[in-house]
Amino acid sequence: MSQSTDLDLVNVTKQFGTHAAVNNVTFSVARGEFFSILGPSGCGKTTLMRMIAGFENPTSGDIRIRDKSMIGVPANRRPVNMVFQSLALFPMMSVGENIAYGLTCRGVGRAEADERATRMLERVGLKGFGERRVTALSGGQRQRVAIARCLVLEPTLVLLDEPLGALDLKLREHMKIELKQLQGQFNTTFAYITHDQSEALVMSDRIAVMNQGRFEQVGSPRELYHNPATPFVASFVGETNRWQGDVASASNGAVTVRLSTGGMLHGRGGVSQGAALSFVRPEAVALAQDAAALSSLPNRFEGRVSAVLFDGAASSLLIETPGFDQPVRAVLPQAGPLAGIEVGEAVHLGWTADAMKVFAA
Amino acid sequence: MSQSTDLDLVNVTKQFGTHAAVNNVTFSVARGEFFSILGPSGCGKTTLMRMIAGFENPTSGDIRIRDKSMIGVPANRRPVNMVFQSLALFPMMSVGENIAYGLTCRGVGRAEADERATRMLERVGLKGFGERRVTALSGGQRQRVAIARCLVLEPTLVLLDEPLGALDLKLREHMKIELKQLQGQFNTTFAYITHDQSEALVMSDRIAVMNQGRFEQVGSPRELYHNPATPFVASFVGETNRWQGDVASASNGAVTVRLSTGGMLHGRGGVSQGAALSFVRPEAVALAQDAAALSSLPNRFEGRVSAVLFDGAASSLLIETPGFDQPVRAVLPQAGPLAGIEVGEAVHLGWTADAMKVFAA
Amino acid sequence: MKPAHRLTLFLLMAPAILWLGLLIILPHVEILILSFSQRVAPRVYEFGFGNYLEFFTEPLYWRTFARTAIMSIMVTVITLVLAFPIAMYIARVAQGRVKAMLLLLCLLPFWVSELVRTLGWMMLLRETGIISYLLRMTGLASQPVELLYNDGAVILGLVYGGLLFMIVPLANALESLEPSVVEAGFDLGGSRWTVLRRIVIPHAMPGIVAGSIIVFMLTVGNFATPVLLGGKNGLWFTEQIYAQFITRFNWPQGAAFGILLLLLSSAIVWAGLRLTRQSLGTTLRQA
Amino acid sequence: AEKLRLLTWADYAPADIVAQFTKETGIEVEVTLSNNEEMISKLRATQGAGFDLVQPSQDRIAGPQQEFGIYKPIDLSKLKSDLFIASMLEATKKNTTLDGKVYGVPHIWGTDGLIVNTKAAPKVADYNDLCDAAIAGKSSFRAKRPALIAFAFANGMDPFASYKDAKAYAAMMDKVGAKLAECKKNVKFFWDGKDQLLNALRSGEVVAAMAWDTGGWKLSSENADIKFVAPKSGALGWVDTFAIPSKGRNDDAAYKWINFNMRPEIAAKIAASAGNFTASNGADKLMQGKLKDQFAESFPKAAIDNIKWYPAVPAGIEEIEGKVLDRLKAGS
Amino acid sequence: MNRPSIVWKLYIAAFYIFLFAPLLVVAIFAFNASPFPSPPWKGFTLEWFVGTGSVFGKPGVLKDPIWLTSIGNSFKIALPVAFLAVLIGTVNAWVLERAEFRGKTVLAMMMLWPLVIPGVVLGISILAFFSRVANGLEDALNADIDMLRPGLPLVILGQLSFILTIATLIIAARLRKFDRSLEEAALDLGASRARVLRTVTLPFLKPALFGAGLVALLMSFENFNTTLMLVGSDPPLPITMYGQMREGATPAINAVSLMLMLGVGGIASIFALTSKAEQ
Ligand SMILES: Nc1ncnc2c1ncn2[C@@H]1O[C@H](COP(=O)(O)OP(=O)(O)OP(=O)(O)O)[C@@H](O)[C@H]1O
Ligand SMILES: Nc1ncnc2c1ncn2[C@@H]1O[C@H](COP(=O)(O)OP(=O)(O)OP(=O)(O)O)[C@@H](O)[C@H]1O
Ligand SMILES: [Mg+2]
Ligand SMILES: [Mg+2]
DSSP states (O other): OOOEEEEEEEEEEETTTTTEEEEEEEEEEEEEEEEEEEOOOOOOHHHHHHHHSSOOSSSEEEETTOOOOOOOGGGGOOOOOOOBTTBBBOOBBBBBHHHHHHHTTTOOOHHHHHHHHHHHHTEEEEEETTSSSSSSSSSHHHHHOOOOOOTTTTTEEEESSSTTSSOHHHHHHHHHHHHHHHHHTOOOOOEEEOOOOHHHHHHOEHHHHEEETEEEEEEEEHHHSSSSSHHHHHHHOOOOOEEEEEEEEEEEEEEEEETHHHHHHHEOSSSOEEEEEEEEEGGGOOEESSGGTTTSSSSSEEEEEEEEOOOOOOEEEEHHHHHHHSOOEEEEEEEEEEEETTTOOOOEEEOSSSSEEEEOO | OOTEEEEEEEEEEEETTTTTEEEEEEEETTTTTTEEEEEEESSSHHHHHHHHHHHOOOEEEEEEEEEEOOOOGGGGGGSSSETTTTOOOTTBHHHHHHHHHHHHTTOHHHHHHHHHHHHHHHHTOOOOOOBBGGGGGGHHHHHHHHHHHHHHTOSSEEESSSSSSSOOOHHHHHHHHHHHHHHHHTTEEEEEEEEEEHHHHHHHHHEEEEETTEEEEEHHHHHHHSSSSSHHHHSSOOEEEEEEEEEEEEETEEEEEEETTOOEEEEEOOOSSSEEEEEEEGGOOOSSSSSGGTOOSEEEEEEEEEEEEBBTTTEEEEEEEEOSSSSSEEEOOOTTTTTOOEEEEEEEEEEEEEEEEEOOO | HHHHHHHHHHHHHHHHIIIIIIIIIIHHHHHHHTTTEEEEEEEEEOOSSSHHHHHHHHHHHHHHHHHHHHHHHHHHHHHHHHHHHHHHIIIIOHHHHHHHHHHHHHHHHSSOOOOHHHHHHHHHHHHTTTTHHHHHHTTTTTOOOSSSSSHHHHHHHHHHHHHHHHHHHHHHHTTSSOOHHHHHHHHOOHHHHHHEEEEEEEEHHHHHHHHHHHHHHHHTTTHHHHHOOOOOOOHHHHHHHHHIISSOOHHHHHHHHHHHHHHHHHHHHHHHHHHHHOHHHHHHHHH | OEEEEEEEEETSOHHHHHHHHHHHHOEEEEEEOOHHHHHHHHHHHSSOOOSSEEEEEEGTTHHHHHHHEEOOOOOOOGSOOGGHHHHOOOHHHHHTTTEEEOOEEEEEEEEEEEEEEEOOOOOOOOOGGGGGGGGGOEEEEEHHHHHHHHHHHHTTTOGGGGGHHHHHHHHHHHHHHHHHHGGHHHHHHHOOOOHHHHHHHHHHHOOOEEHHHHHHHHHHOTTTEEEEEEEEOOOOOEEEBBBBTTOOHHHHHHHHHHHHHHHHHHHHHHHHHHHEOOOOOHHHHHHHHHHHHHHHOOOOOOHTTOEEEEEOTTTTTHHHHHHHHHHHHHOO | OOOOHHHHHHHHHHHHHHHHHHHHHHHHHHBSSSSSSSOOOBBOOOOOHHOSTTTTTOGGGGGGGGHHHHHHHHHHHHHHHHHHHHHHHHHHHHHHOOOOOOTHHHHHHHGGGGGOOOOOOOHHHHHHHHHHHHHHHHHHHHOOOOGGSSSSHHHHHHHHHHHHHHHHHHHHHHHHOOOOOHHHHHTTTOHHHHIIIIIIIIHHHHHHHHHHHHHHHHHHHEEEEEEEHHOOOSSSSHHHHHHHTTTTOHHHHHHHHHHHHHEEEEEEEEHOOOOHHHH
């Protein structure tokens, strides 16, 4: 493996009985990278992370950290530290003792450990909190203590298992940005798991999308969003319209799909025949009051607004459109003649062939 | 009161000791309306709703349902039903028994109650679930049972206390739309409380924004979003930029604000002197590669991108701008030359005076 | 790794196995065997059902047995009825400090020896006791009144002794009932009675069963209270066991009675669990 | 230090006597109080271990010994036999002999009779009078074998004569049982401990009871109305003994204790403490006059002659009695 | 529902009076200058605590070797019982909550079983069994093993037989609440298994260990039914009290009872205070 990777998993599989929770997964994380694993609940994310931390043994495959195989190395000897979903702060210790715990385990003297813990608290913005009980902290503060407890050990790699899951919405928004900043500041490699696509997109350098024990796609947030490799990635990452149909014709990556409800759609994809799934992002749907404005688009329809979902900047429209079995979702225009569109009004809509990804169903 | 209101609160106050949890609140809900009360945690929403349901007595003021005062009427005699935040399904009963409970309390015969429960289950899309234990339902299904349990009684008014709070993100998105549809289908008056602005905006006909026991503003979602009456509403409803400064000059609703960090901003508001708060929505911030494109705007600045928060359609930029103490937040353009902008690049930004609301601080 | 693991597991289980084996299972096997040995001559015993036959043919014994069973059930029911409002108050009305106080006050008397409590009742109830004295002082009675040495006194003493063991599981069960579920019961039009019957009681059922089982067990196995408070007419089945062992030196007969008492209590507990569709494990954990 | 574990009745080993013994011999005495049944059952449970010296009644030695082997034969050579009243020693030896070995020697003796509050219940003169409606709810006796024997005599039967014939004895006991059952409604409680009864007599809760003579005399000295009465059908005479458990560990100390106790001056003190008479030869001369006077008042010459002494209880008899007693207690 | 009616409140008040009446009576009459614990009130005295017996013929509790030794015996029983209950209870709790093996549910049920065995039956069965073992050993080895005969060791075992269940339940309940990721976190931070046990698991269990110890102590102190069948020549407090009560109580029993109440009250307050501090 290249010398600049911190973590390499090679064909790692973990069987629970006959069920493969993690199925032949291979990937590398570069030094200093913020790497996320994104997938729905139960897809095997935690199992994967626990194997890296050393709490489970892979059924087969190899786990290497800085090119040293970790197979057989117990958890307390690995140069990785984990931030648990439940945070797992020690309630019987003060904040300072929590942070100093790992240092004293390593044999660092009491005084030095305390001093380093104090300095770490300062760096995560919790100066003077050392004496507090961990139960007397807010959610965001606990979060930072959990991360500080890992970082003080200067690990090669920090594993984070949905650390924001327990926080409320506003705090989560805030911690997303803070976490990313912390990672930059300490320049440590982070492997982060989450089922929240927004978290993964905002924070990560690269994301692996995981489903049923396998990796579907690994790439940058933009790659995943704009060029999903599989239907699963297309529908899991970001809001999207999704229609099922059959390939009517295909050539050179241009595909025409016929929906069972009659619509004919033009998009792009590697499928050449049989059943197909088509995906279009709501923001890619262009709206107009008259058909002429959309004449350049290969996909053009007329529909009627069935719901206006006003949500400020994130408002959208549901448009009942002949030929489609469900309403088409589009972004509500914030300006222009369509800004004030109401339920029941007719509207023209369309999108380019590039905006529509077609996959074999 | 007008004959077409279902619920009227007149100067309702609730004191707990010296603390007024609800402070002199007056409002009416029209027949068939979807009315939301939106406010941060602890602002008194639940207390207000519990007074309407009959679990608390107001310290002063009157509560009228269809013009009949409810003061002194016990909860089990009021023509309102409540969907609790925790749902409060009866775990000792089956789904069918849960729904038939209210009917049997009214003396409806066993057989008829069962039949009506079965029909109601069908209408909320849970046909054949009557025999199930409520513990064997998914979150969304439990949700629907809780609502069906109220609706089967054909109440004048249904109260809903953050009923989606316990659901996960994707399900919440889905239930928002479903709840609104159910309300339309049954044509029942809903009074809905939530601390999630997106829920309130998407579902409601009218929203009351509540803060510290008082109503700050009552209006349609668009009114609240585009014309907030108070700084609290401006910052609580929707994402926004917020700056503190002093009024430099004011005339005829046009206000100029000087930020302590130097910036001069032009906006509109009713304040004429002293400290002022200015609010601009991220989507109202126009971006351009050169200053000329923004020359028509009264507020024009140049900054440097400090973070790209890629999140699909909801992506935004943080722009470090001289004269401002925090980065300005703007929507990441999805198309055009700025779509691929990166951290560190310079950018020009600006907004109209109408887009900036100024309030006395 | 694997054999070491098994050795550790075995070592960890050893205390439990020793405890259950030496103090519970083998002793019960022993009295079972003992109960089937009947005396034919001094120091000569042989296998037989004589001891059980004796029980069934001697009305005295099975009457005492039945009496003990029936009175224990009565005591359990009375305790349940008396304890329910208290548990309800502690669990659902009292708040914070008051609640903790009430519960602690409930606990205190029961950690003091059963004999002390019984002594208190004897002092209150006897002819020369406090109540009798007060009745005469206030002129409500002209003669000393004897309240001790009757079944009423026994039931009183046993109910008193069982209350705590009813209140705690009941309060635990009631406490776990979400307030909003009760409110929903009212909100949908239920009266107090409906809510109690259809929501509160079904929810508290594990607690009711747990409390009842414990109270029943304590009552049926009680010795001091019936002996000290009971009159010349009342005999408790444990007294029969005691008598066979201590005053009659007839261990085999006593062992047979012991087995019968064990069967009785197990049968009633089992029936109680079946009737209410609860399981022993969860039930006892509740307590 | 050396230790003697003594299982005995209340008042048989007063603290000052124990102290004196310890002073003389250096042997410490650990006293456990009990009654006949519990003494035997304790020894039965331990197969005769746990104590070095016990004091059951003379009639309760041979039977249990035959069944459980809980005693050790007494080495009479280690005892100073001239300390005992010879006739009593002989009688006791006879009753406690099994297979030619002697298992007990006498210590304290006394009688069972009636304690009567003569003011409140002037008419009580025999056991049957306890069942008189005039004292309904205010009489008492022990639900133990002495009551059975006493009521048998009071109703013209001779239980001791039937000891050998279990069937006849069972029939007799059934009759006695019926009589007692009838009497039961008159009874306040079946007394258990001596002080319990005495307190009830003192307070007036009970006005007549079948009980030990000593209790009656003790109360007499507190309240002259209360008297111990030898019943018409005869008081029951009992003798408490010394016996050595089969696994006693300190026989020497036991013999020392017996010899010490039988010394007239010691025996007199114990007799005074227990309020009973002693089998010690010559102790009566040292005893205070009061007990003698009380005895004289309760036992005119005829009454002394009428005392029924318990013979040894053959095995099996107690089972018959036990059932009758159980029925008595349980039935209503 | 949340506003209690006056009848309900009165009932609660009456209940607590009912609950404490017997104890108060016992406590008050410990100071009555009369040889009997019954009214009328004859004046205040401490004779029943510290008297030498010159006044009422019987010495006060603190001067009476019978009471003193039985209090001593109670401690001789309760302390080992509490110690063993905590020790073995912890191991049992561990087996119940952590170990995975076939037959675990059976073992768990077995551990609950002692709770549904009447105390007297427990007593006789242990008495009979150990007596058989002792007899067998005696025949085989020709030596009598005192430990297996009624006496302190057997009482300790008898009480342990059911107190262990309670201790196990208390400790297991706490262990169940333990978030295992705490242990994993400690391991992850580099601690050895022994260190994890010492610094994380045991500190977490501490309140339960303490609580189980106190409960075991109290239960042992007040146990009567099982002890009655197993006691030898050294009776603990309840047995002595029972004997004295059958004999007809003197206020000395009241005095002992009052001391017991104060002791229990003290222990209970320690318990309440520590559990509050824990929160
Ligand atoms: N110890 C185990 N024994 C058996 N199956 C297990 C075990 N641990 C996990 N699994 C199974 O493996 C699968 C993956 O579990 P895992 O916890 O890794 O999911 P996850 O992606 O972390 O989910 P979530 O987002 O809900 O935390 C699940 O189906 C789970 O039931
Ligand atoms: N029974 C009560 N006694 C005293 N104070 C109370 C009581 N109930 C509520 N409060 C107080 O009244 C205020 C309003 O509480 P309420 O539950 O109505 O808030 P809320 O808006 O529903 O909050 P959330 O969104 O967190 O549910 C809070 O400060 C709360 O502490
Ligand atoms: Mg997980
Ligand atoms: Mg609320």
